[in-house]
Amino acid sequence: MLNSHSHNGIHGCTCHTLSNYDRKIKLLWTALIAIASFAAIEFGVGYWSHSLALQAESGHLLSDSFALALSLLAAWFVQRQAARGENFAHMRIEAIAAVLNGLGLVAIAVWIAIESVSRLQSPPTEILSLPMLVTAGVGLGVNGFNVFLLHDSSHHDLNVRGAFLHILADLISSIGVIVAAIAIWLMHWLWVDGAVGLFVSSLIFVSAIPLIIQSLSSICNRVSLE
Secondary structure, eight states: OHHHHHHHHHHHHHHHHHHHHHHHHHHHHHHHHHHHHHHHHHHHHHHHHTOHHHHHHHHHHHHHHHHHHHHHHHHHHHHHHHHTTOOTTHHHHHHHHHHHHHHHHHHHHHHHHHHHHHHHHSOOSOOOHHHHHHHHHHHHHHHHHHHHHHHHHHTTOHHHHHHHHHHHHHHHHHHHHHHHHHHHHHHOOTHHHHHHHHHHHHHHHHHHHHHHHHHHHHHHHHHHHO
């Protein structure tokens, strides 16, 4: 009886785990499709309108696509491990994916900061504020949808949290671009474009560091337990 009960408990746990990963994979796929389909459009409009802030946001969206793909790959791999009853490595795999996402955020923050400083030193002669404003508004909607989609899972899953922080930084970036577009439109402050890029870079960096520290701590704890 004891053996039978233990077997059923393990089976139930595995089914529950698989159900959670099925849901997680669906959420990540939805977010990935929404972001990837908008990134190219945003970059094109940013290039046409001469807006570094918009191009930086589209570059971050592209990196988000890779980050989500990495999270998706990790979740798929762990799902296969769980289906075979091999649950021992799942926390380490997803923590590694979270670390890579955090390092990706740092790299993006550094790139945007460099470009923003260059833009502040040599601002463009013209920025088309209306296309910039409309595109940033659409980006705000896309990012807001994905933040809502992943918010609950980000509280208890490092892998999803890494992807969530990418998208949250994009949401803040969209708000910054909207503010910059309005300032350029009403007051012709072209320098705001670079200033917003620098502000967004700082936010991305600040969000990345705790994720990297927490993920590395999770990996170290897992190694010590094994």
